[in-house]
Amino acid sequence: MPIHEKSLIRPENLTTHDELVLDGVDVSGHWSTFIETRVVKDYNESMEEEIAALPGGEHIHRCWQCGSCTNSCTVNAINPDFNPRYWIYLIRMGYESELLRDKDIIWQCVSCNKCTYACPRDVFPEGVMKATAHWLEKKGHTTKSPSMHFDEVFTEQIVKTGKIEESRTIRRFFSRTGQALMQPWMVEMVKRMLKGLPVSLLTRMGLATLFAPRTSDWSRASAALEEYIDEQEEKQAQALSLAELVETAKQDVAA
Amino acid sequence: MTTKDKYKKVAYYPGCALEGTGHAYNRSTKAVGKKLGLDLVEVKDWNCCGAMEVKNIDPKIQTYLSSRVMSTAANEMDMDVVMAPCNGCYHNLKKAEYDLANDEESVEVVDRLSKKAGHKTYESGQVETIHALDWIKDSIGEEGLAERVKNSLSGIKVANYYGCMYTRPRHIFPEKDQGPGSESTSKPHFMDDLLAAAGAENVDFPLKTACCGGAHTLSDSDTSTKLVLNILKAAKLSGADVIATECPTCHSGLEMHQIRAEKTLGEKVDIKILYFTQLLGMALGLKAKKVGVHENVSDSMKFLKEKGLG
Numbered sequence: 001m002p003i004h005e006k007s008l009i010r011p012e013n014l015t016t017h018d019e020l021v022l023d024g025v026d027v028s029g030h031w032s033t034f035i036e037t038r039v040v041k042d043y044n045e046s047m048e049e050e051i052a053a054l055p056g057g058e059h060i061h062r063c064w065q066c067g068s069c070t071n072s073c074t075v076n077a078i079n080p081d082f083n084p085r086y087w088i089y090l091i092r093m094g095y096e097s098e099l100l101r102d103k104d105i106i107w108q109c110v111s112c113n114k115c116t117y118a119c120p121r122d123v124f125p126e127g128v129m130k131a132t133a134h135w136l137e138k139k140g141h142t143t144k145s146p147s148m149h150f151d152e153v154f155t156e157q158i159v160k161t162g163k164i165e166e167s168r169t170i171r172r173f174f175s176r177t178g179q180a181l182m183q184p185w186m187v188e189m190v191k192r193m194l195k196g197l198p199v200s201l202l203t204r205m206g207l208a209t210l211f212a213p214r215t216s217d218w219s220r221a222s223a224a225l226e227e228y229i230d231e232q233e234e235k236q237a238q239a240l241s242l243a244e245l246v247e248t249a250k251q252d253v254a255a
Numbered sequence: 256m257t258t259k260d261k262y263k264k265v266a267y268y269p270g271c272a273l274e275g276t277g278h279a280y281n282r283s284t285k286a287v288g289k290k291l292g293l294d295l296v297e298v299k300d301w302n303c304c305g306a307m308e309v310k311n312i313d314p315k316i317q318t319y320l321s322s323r324v325m326s327t328a329a330n331e332m333d334m335d336v337v338m339a340p341c342n343g344c345y346h347n348l349k350k351a352e353y354d355l356a357n358d359e360e361s362v363e364v365v366d367r368l369s370k371k372a373g374h375k376t377y378e379s380g381q382v383e384t385i386h387a388l389d390w391i392k393d394s395i396g397e398e399g400l401a402e403r404v405k406n407s408l409s410g411i412k413v414a415n416y417y418g419c420m421y422t423r424p425r426h427i428f429p430e431k432d433q434g435p436g437s438e439s440t441s442k443p444h445f446m447d448d449l450l451a452a453a454g455a456e457n458v459d460f461p462l463k464t465a466c467c468g469g470a471h472t473l474s475d476s477d478t479s480t481k482l483v484l485n486i487l488k489a490a491k492l493s494g495a496d497v498i499a500t501e502c503p504t505c506h507s508g509l510e511m512h513q514i515r516a517e518k519t520l521g522e523k524v525d526i527k528i529l530y531f532t533q534l535l536g537m538a539l540g541l542k543a544k545k546v547g548v549h550e551n552v553s554d555s556m557k558f559l560k561e562k563g564l565g
Contacts, residue, residue, distance in 0.1 A: 036543070055314050068302065078481050108475055110482075111307055112466035113423035117440070122425075130311050146474035147311075154308035158320065159428035162302035164271040167350040171472060185518035189511055193552050215302040217373075221323070225316060232313055 007098055008035050044096040046241075051091055051135050053239035055232075056127025063088045069115035069125040077110055082108060084115055084125045087132060099132075100141055107133040107145035138240055149176050159225045162215025262385070262394035267295035268324055271303050272504075277341065277503025281546030283532035284340045284387055286546055289404070290539045291395050298328050298337065304347040307420075307470045307504075314354075315364045321351035322365045340387035344501035346427070347419035348384040355379040355428040355457070355460065368439065368537040387499060387532065388445040389438075397452035403556070404471035405540030406564055407454030413447040413534070414460035414495035418505040422464055446501055446531050453538035458493040462486050467512070469504040476515065485511035487524040496558065499531040508529060510552040521538035527555040536562045 007013075017032040032232055051057040063085075070076050070085040090099040109129035116126045136142045144152075153172045157164055174180070215221075237243065273281035288295050301324050305317035325348060328334045339345040355360040356379035369376040374448035385393075391400070422428065422440040431438045438445050443464065447457045465486055468479030470493065484510065491500050500506040509528050516522045543565030548555055559565040 018288070022395075055310075066531045074468075074482065075478065078478065108471065108478060110466055110468050110475075110478065111470045112419040114419075114466070116424040117422075127314075147471055150474045151308040151311040154306065155312045155316070158303045158305065158309060164275075164303050164306070166275040170473065177474075185455065185511075188315040188518055189514050189552060192514070192554070195554075213271075216300055218302070221302075221368070221372035225319070227371075228316065228368060 008038065013038070023222040035077065036059070040095070043095050045094050045095040047094050047096055047099075047135075048092050050240050051128070051131050054131040054134050054138075054236060055227055056129075057131030057135075058127070059121075059123050060088060060091065060128050060131075061244050062121040063092065063123045065089055066120060068118040068120060069123070072118040074112045074114055079105065079108075081105060084109075084129060087126060088123070088125065091132065092129075100136075102137050102144050106136065107142075107147050109133070137237070137246065138242065146177050149173060157212075159229070160223055161212055162218040162221065163213045165212045168212055258357050258393045259396075260434065261336060262293070262336075262390055264294035264296065265336040265338040265385070265390060266267065266328040267297045267383070268301055268304075268337050268339045268344055268348070270301075270339065270341045271306070271408060271527055272341055272343070272507075276507045279550035280340060280503050280506065280532060281547075282550070283530055284545035286541055287391070287532050287536045287539065288540060291391070293390070293394055295338070296332065301327065304339075304344045305346075306343050314436065315361055317347060317370045318351045318354050318361050319365050321347045322355060322377040323369070323372070323374065324348065325351070325382050326369065326375055329377065329500035330375040334352075335369075337383055338381050338390045339384060340389060340501070341504070342386070342418055342420035343504055345384060345386045348428045349532050351377075352379055352384060386501070388395065388449065390422060391449060391535070391550075392445050397448055399462035399543070400449060400452040401537075404538050406455050406538055408450065408534060408538050408562075408564070409454040409456070411455050411457045411469045411534075411562055412458050412494055412496045413450055414458050414490035414493055414498050415443075415450065415463060415531070416460070416490070416500055416505060416509075417443045417463050417499050418450075418469070418500075418502050419464065419466050421501065446499060450499060453535055455534065455538075458490075458495045460490060460493045460495065461488045461498070465489075467505050469508045469509040472504075472508050472511065474514075479508060479533060480512045480515045480519065483509055484516045484520070484522055487513060487516070487526055490522055491526050495526065497527040497529055497534070499529060499534055501531050507552070513553060516535055527558055528553045529555055 013036050015036055016030060019028045020032045039081050048060060052060050065085060067085045070083050074085060075082040081102060087099060106129060109126060111126055116124050119125055122134055133145065137144055137148060150173050153169055153176060157169055269281050285295060302320055304324065305320045310317045325337060328337045337348060339348060355365060366376045422521055425440050428440065431440050451457055466482055466484060468482040472479045497511060506528060513524065533546040533548055537543060543556060543559055548565060556565060
């Protein structure tokens with residue numbers, strides 16, 4: 001079946017009459033099952049261009065739909081709905097409403113790069129997944145994913161100090177996503193960790209929590225990075241016409 | 256100068272994880288280097304490479320972060336080899352090297368940021384980035400290692416786990432897949448070679464380069480637990496006693512989700528998890544504590560004692 005017709009046979013698109021007689025023939029029940037006709041009017045013609053304007057999405061236009069990405073995908077193996085090839089197809093078609101059905105799982109790409117390894121066209125599907133997840137968030141289709149929160153906490157710390165101190169990053173991530181830090185498995189892990197550790201190492205780790213390790217002479221690099229991040233955000237906002245989106249939303253609220 | 260001599264003294268880039276959860280890897284790498292007479296000079300005042308997170312905010316920031324480390328090694332320390340034991344650091348430095356050799360925009364951004372930060376811009380080709388596996392394999396080799404073994408690892412069945420970042424994507428590792436003697440991206444074998452030289456029995460392990468879900472270990476823990484459970488079970492079914500690791504993220508991911516699988520799914524897989532440098536160190540005659548076995552979350556002490564190690 002051509003892939004653009006697959007979505008037609010979902011339960012919500014099927015109709016069955018419990019009692020129906022046509023030309024004297026009883027076609028009640030499953031004999032009268034048919035697929036409802038459908039007109040697609042909501043093609044988003046700028047979707048591919050917008051995703052290509054975000055980091056990682058640049059090479060989406062090269063896709064040949066061979067399916068090597070989905071075939072090799074780590075996440076697809078545990079969730080068949082996770083389908084990079086299909087999403088690339090939908091994005092290039094501009095079929096936004098269909099893409100939005102999967103909006104809550106696209107961020108789950110684990111960046112194992114099996115797809116990028118397998119892709120014969122150098123689409124860099126891993127990058128396309130990240131760009132798509134960003135696009136969904138920036139356009140307001142989804143809230144920030146836990147992964148995005150983690151990336152932000154992590155990057156903020158590096159920009160500020162040049163280094164990562166793990167326990168600080170973990171604590172900030174849990175508080176920002178509103179999760180309890182000490183889940184039963186975490187308690188168990190910490191217990192097992194502490195069992196074998198020498199006092200000297202514990203002291204060192206404790207000190208690192210209080211005084212985050214930092215790269216010395218980092219302030220100028222930090223300022224340069226902040227400036228660059230602002231610059232890129234501005235560029236992306238323009239590429240995605242975010243200002244107009246906000247304006248439309250305001251008018252909707254006013255109306 | 257031959258590769259053998261070139262790797263005798265290298266710039267050492269431990270990275271953030273090796274100062275935290277991966278401390279045992281740091282300790283064992285240094286101990287093995289010392290035992291083998293290899294010189295590690297830590298990169299001065301290094302910064303984080305960006306790990307697996309910064310690229311999702313902007314890949315060029317990651318390129319800059321990695322380039323700064325290489326710039327320090329080349330321009331301030333006059334070194335021409337950087338050795339990174341962490342797969343993430345190794346991967347990012349390799350990726351930066353590739354981008355700076357092939358992408359003008361990356362070169363421009365890195366140059367701009369480096370000037371503002373007040374240090375020399377790294378130029379591609381100034382240093383060679385290698386993994387701890389390359390370091391030992393190319394400077395000492397299997398034969399050299401076999402000569403130095405004091406406590407053979409014989410009787411220990413090992414599943415060698417390489418993870419994602421060491422081999423993928425292929426294009427950033429131009430020296431791999433170059434025929435005999437080079438590393439393979441589809442069936443990596445450097446760790447197998449080294450541990451076999453130390454007497455270990457490597458099992459046929461099909462998930463050598465499978466993903467442990469390390470990037471989402473906290474943000475999507477259920478997925479990571481499933482992926483890790485797969486790896487643990489496959490290793491066990493392959494007949495392994497130990498999974499040997501070469502990356503702090505993989506290592507702590509396996510340890511953490513081994514516990515999480517037990518606590519949340521009731522699935523207990525009894526298999527030891529050790530850094531390959533810990534196994535090598537003990538084979539070279541170092542005590543288990545010297546290579547930080549007590550710092551691992553998964554407890555292998557008893558097992559190692561039974562095998563006459565530690």
